[in-house]
Amino acid sequence: MYGTGLAKGLMLTLRHFVESYIDDLRYGFRKYHHSTDNFGIRQGTQTKGVITVQYPDEKVAVPERFRFVPILIVEDDDHPTRAGKDWCTSCGICAKVCPPQCIWIVRGSDPVTGRPVPDPEAFFIDIDICMNCGYCAEYCPFDAIKMDHDYELASYDRTTHHIHDKERLSKPNSYWRSIAPTRAYEEMLVRGTWEHKDAAKEARRGQSSSSAPSPQPAAQPAASTPRTTPAAESAADASASATAAPPAEGATPWSEDDAKREERRRKALERKARRAAKQG
Numbered sequence: 001m002y003g004t005g006l007a008k009g010l011m012l013t014l015r016h017f018v019e020s021y022i023d024d025l026r027y028g029f030r031k032y033h034h035s036t037d038n039f040g041i042r043q044g045t046q047t048k049g050v051i052t053v054q055y056p057d058e059k060v061a062v063p064e065r066f067r068f069v070p071i072l073i074v075e076d077d078d079h080p081t082r083a084g085k086d087w088c089t090s091c092g093i094c095a096k097v098c099p100p101q102c103i104w105i106v107r108g109s110d111p112v113t114g115r116p117v118p119d120p121e122a123f124f125i126d127i128d129i130c131m132n133c134g135y136c137a138e139y140c141p142f143d144a145i146k147m148d149h150d151y152e153l154a155s156y157d158r159t160t161h162h163i164h165d166k167e168r169l170s171k172p173n174s175y176w177r178s179i180a181p182t183r184a185y186e187e188m189l190v191r192g193t194w195e196h197k198d199a200a201k202e203a204r205r206g207q208s209s210s211s212a213p214s215p216q217p218a219a220q221p222a223a224s225t226p227r228t229t230p231a232a233e234s235a236a237d238a239s240a241s242a243t244a245a246p247p248a249e250g251a252t253p254w255s256e257d258d259a260k261r262e263e264r265r266r267k268a269l270e271r272k273a274r275r276a277a278k279q280g
């Protein structure tokens, strides 16, 4: 019948309007007092009705899979062997897959021989062109580019400030683990180590100091903050945590034998396939 959709929309608006006042009565003026606890009540999942976020004084926590502009992962400053080193190997895959072609990479070269080396000398992303699709992060074979949660990037000079260079793009690995603990953990399972692939290989070959302590693993997803993860994935994530325990504190993950690592990798891929089948 004509107009049914319109009537439904109006009823929804009316319901939100009424629920706002019911919520007001339930929490009283507590709800509008500016304190962290009360903000939690107002922005909580139990709150009903129309709510207003007093931005920028108040900010809603973004879900873990929220993505804004890309960042480049570098080793933490306190890393025992690779402090500050880029995870990026300047392979150029992200630039190739980027739909609006807003990534520019200059590959580094050896100053003596002039031969190319797997390090980016320069890396630029035009964030005005970036459409936040996340393809670059999905395709990077080294987990070196990730989608950030920082959305406050406005400036008065977009011609220069909105072209992010390598310095601006680089953020430590610990930052990525803190904003996306579940994803970082899943990636670690697939990689078989908390470390960069190359660092793990070097360590296996005994070229780097195998006695150096491994950085502290990130908090387990299950024990992480109430950042939201899709409900459909939470069960799979929970079983992942249960079946594949992270490396013990202080242990170097790559010191485990290949069979164990392969087993973890196989399970992670199976989970991915199951999720893809569910979504497909």
Ligand code: SF4
Binding pocket: 087, 088, 089, 090, 091, 092, 093, 094, 095, 105, 139, 140, 141, 142, 143, 144, 145
């Ligand atoms: S795909 Fe990853 S490793 Fe390759 S250039 Fe891009 S960020 Fe660097």
Ligand code: SF4
Binding pocket: 070, 097, 098, 099, 100, 101, 102, 103, 125, 129, 130, 131, 132, 133, 134, 135, 136, 137
């Ligand atoms: S998020 Fe998408 S548009 Fe932005 S740099 Fe990555 S691939 Fe390109």
